[in-house]
Amino acid sequence: MGKGREAFSRISSGFLSALFPEFCLGCGVFLERITGADKKDSFPEFPKGFMQADIETVFRMALDTMMCQDCLDTFQAVTSPFCIKCGTVFQSREGNDRLCGACLKNPGRYRMARAAGVFQGSLLDAIHLFKYQGKLQLAKPLSRVLLYALMVYAHEFAEGQNIDMIVPVPLHPKRFRERGFNQAYLLIQHWEKMAASFGRALPYISIERHVLIRKKYTDSQTGLGKKERQKNINGAFQVSGKIDIRNKRVLLVDDVYTTGSTVNECVGVLLKGGARYVDILTLARTV
DSSP, X not given: OHHHHHHHHHHHHHHHHHHSOEEOTTTOOEEOOOOGGGSOOSOOOOOTTOOTXXXXXXXXXXXXXXXXXHHHTTOOBOOSSBBTTTOOBOSSOOSOOBOOHHHHHSOOSSSOEEXXXXXXXXXXXXXXXXXXXXXGGGHHHXXXXXXXXXXXXXXXXXXXXXXXXXXXXXXXXXHHHHHSSOHHHHTTTTXXXXXXXXXXXXXXXXXXXXXXXXXXXXXXXXXXXXXXXHHHHTTOEEEOSSSOOTTOEEEEEEEEESXXXXXXXXXXXXXXXXXXXXXXXXXXXXX
């Protein structure tokens, strides 16, 4: 019975592949379907200490039916040494984690920022396809990668306590109508259910999408320098007042950390609204 079911699965998969061939979202090369016992449905168990290198494994397993191995090979996880404040990866791969020059000179308003991977290669391609071309099938796998990153850094964010709330960076209503979705929210929307697939219960999952309001419509930050980005985003956010954030430990989530202008603006209004501290988690981090 088992062999018959497996044979039927192969025939069905071959038929579907012929009718609906699948191609790598990164480079367009034809992808073979993974079926039966070869399909990777589960994620690795957490090694003791939440080893950061496992993000690479999770990224591969999450996107192996959407991207070819050559494209997946271009993913680079954020690994030490990196800045203990903003999370930027040092180009020199020697030495320990430490403050970067920019944070020594002008530290951000947040407590710390962390990211799953470097904004290049297959991660950059996946985010652009998801965010700008509406490839919503990427939302779930990218969400898994970001959730795993949260677990990797959980001990830093919580300091032995629970995160009180997770807040996505909001879109202006006009931008939301143009795009049709808020990518930051889609990345965290189903985290509570997803946590079970990692064999972990997350007691601090409290996703609050209505804490922040984007009151000012701004031009796209893409292509702008740091000063232009900051000027563009000034005064763009406010706390809604619908949820009490006084003395709360907040985790702010977005898709990409570039110069920090957007997240710093959000953090400023959250702290002004009474938040105890704010940490940042993003899917990608520029270098």
